[in-house]
Amino acid sequence: MVFPKTNVRxxxxxxxxxxxxxxxxxxxxxxxxxxxxxxxxSRRCLQSILQQQGFSDKSLYKxxxxxxxxxxxxxxxxxxxxxxxxxxxxxxxxMKDTSTGEVLPVxxxxxxxxxxxxxxxxxxxxxxxxxxxxxxxxxxxKLKQAGKPEIK
Numbered sequence: 001m002v003f004p005k006t007n008v009r010x011x012x013x014x015x016x017x018x019x020x021x022x023x024x025x026x027x028x029x030x031x032x033x034x035x036x037x038x039x040x041x042s043r044r045c046l047q048s049i050l051q052q053q054g055f056s057d058k059s060l061y062k063x064x065x066x067x068x069x070x071x072x073x074x075x076x077x078x079x080x081x082x083x084x085x086x087x088x089x090x091x092x093x094x095m096k097d098t099s100t101g102e103v104l105p106v107x108x109x110x111x112x113x114x115x116x117x118x119x120x121x122x123x124x125x126x127x128x129x130x131x132x133x134x135x136x137x138x139x140x141x142k143l144k145q146a147g148k149p150e151i152k
Contacts, residue, residue: 011119015130017052020045024118027111035111036091042114043088046081049121060085077124080117087114 013021027041055066064081087110094103140150
């Protein structure tokens with residue numbers, strides 16, 4: 001019997017650019033079958049977010065460092081960026097345990113952490129600015145009706 005895949009995550013992607021929303025949705029859809037695939041997609045999504053926000057360099061490591069050094073991100077986000085990169089690296093590059101020689105897997109909880117970090121980034125860079133913009137537009141319309149100057 002075949003069952004459709006379901007995504008239990010409920011993050012609203014309305015304000016998220018299409019390319020990022022697609023990578024995120026795919027990372028969510030495969031997490032149950034392959035945390036490794038989800039981790040790799042999350043890493044890709046992180047790099048795209050950072051580049052779209054102007055943190056562009058030769059490597060994801062350097063892009064993360066640029067984002068952290070900018071001090072624009074809240075600490076709860078910046079503290080998770082390098083973790084997402086490393087989990088993504090476990091996904092993309094087979095890394096072995098130095099004592100056993102076994103390839104280290106990406107654990108489901110690690111892949112979940114990646115998705116949560118992406119959600120924090122989405123909220124910070126896209127959702128909250130969109131909410132603020134809409135609220136300001138509504139307030140400015142009301143101020144205009146009252147003959148008052150608009151807020152900046």
